[in-house]
Amino acid sequence: MYRLIPSLLLSHRKVVKTVKFKNPSYVGDPLNTIRIFNEKEVDELCLFDINVSPHSSPIDFEFLTEIASECFMPLAYGGGISSVDDASRLFQIGFEKICLQSSLFSNLDLLSDLVQLFGSQSIVVSVDIFRSFTGTPRVYQSSKSRRTRINAIEWIKKLLSLGPGELFINSVDLDGTMRGPDLNLLNQLSSFISVPLVYQGGISSLNDIKSSFSAGANAVAAGSFFVYNGPHRAVLITYPSRDKFASLIPSSITNV
């Protein structure tokens, strides 16, 4: 059940890439990028609009409709979802899963309502995590670029008790750095999580993907790894072949 997911950040209808959640730089045109991933038959694609929540902008449904019409693979969207109506529209357009983050800081009822209406399999919660100077994982509130004092593990337990079907965690410290994943965090989380766990942050090689799976991730998402190539970070869209991917799956798992 292992998945490899390109994770694309959108800002003003452009694909951008950040480093440690800062300094978005232009990568390319979303439709072109998505067409390429479509041709490569990727497992799944995640799109995050980083502009909606910070500026309380409306969700760009028109653009998302265009994007969804190009995709014959599973799509997840996150970015400013704050109502049942938002969710409903996104499903109608063609997204399989919607991802909540910012709204959770002010309205946990929305999460329960969405799970109730649409089923847990359609609802993902995303938590951006940084480590305090003592190493404790804490929650980063991306919409406000704010390091909170909220303990990430406690926050995750609370969110999962409300029934979402997937947890997406992003390491703020490793974002865009291609310095390898936070395996300790993965080990810690996978010890108590029973829904699919997606990890993103720092992936730099196929080996990083393999160790993330072994440490407990059910899916690995990456931005830089799939869109950049070489030390000068030239834009090049890549995705491993099915055979290469098969070699990354932990050998202890045989029948899934």
Added chain:
Amino acid sequence: MNQSTRICVVNSELGNVGSVYNMLKYLGIDCFISSDTKEIFNSSHMILPGVGRFDHGMKSLTYVGIDKNFILDYVSNNKFVLGICLGMQVLCLHSEEGTLDGLSLIDASVKRFEFDSSIKLPIPHMGWNSVTPSSQISLFNGFNSDIRFYFVHSYYVSPSLPNIISGTSHYGTTFCSAFSSGNIHGVQFHPEKSHKLGMQLLTNFSQL
């Protein structure tokens, strides 16, 4: 074939109508979206897409006017039905996910994946998985050995009798991932999200 193919993707707010419609259009298959039973009847094939919870799905179908009789009437006119994911589950008798009755067209119930502690698989079943077709099932024509589709579900169909099972998959347990009963077909996976394999399956459906 004594009628030209025209597929209706039923819009009952059961889910991702857009994706199914887009794939059919891409394949050049004549299709339209509707929630009007008269218009729906005016098609050769009907697809019930599905994202959501069982009761919500059933309420939406009832609201639109689709019930057991409507579908029986439809298929008795030599027309075909395909339920996708939740769309497959609502064709059954009832579901552990909800309290309402299903359309009861298929003698099956819908159960939740429950694993004992020795099986460490997360639920929902989310990702790509293989499907093993039963023999001579036309939905899986033209596939070579590699039959994989995208699944995203916590509940699965459990038929009373195995004769309607047209495809099985394995996730902690072997379960029915496709059924065929007369002109009514159901698939647990999402062909509209399964690239070329999904296109092959929808093409096969359109050619029934």
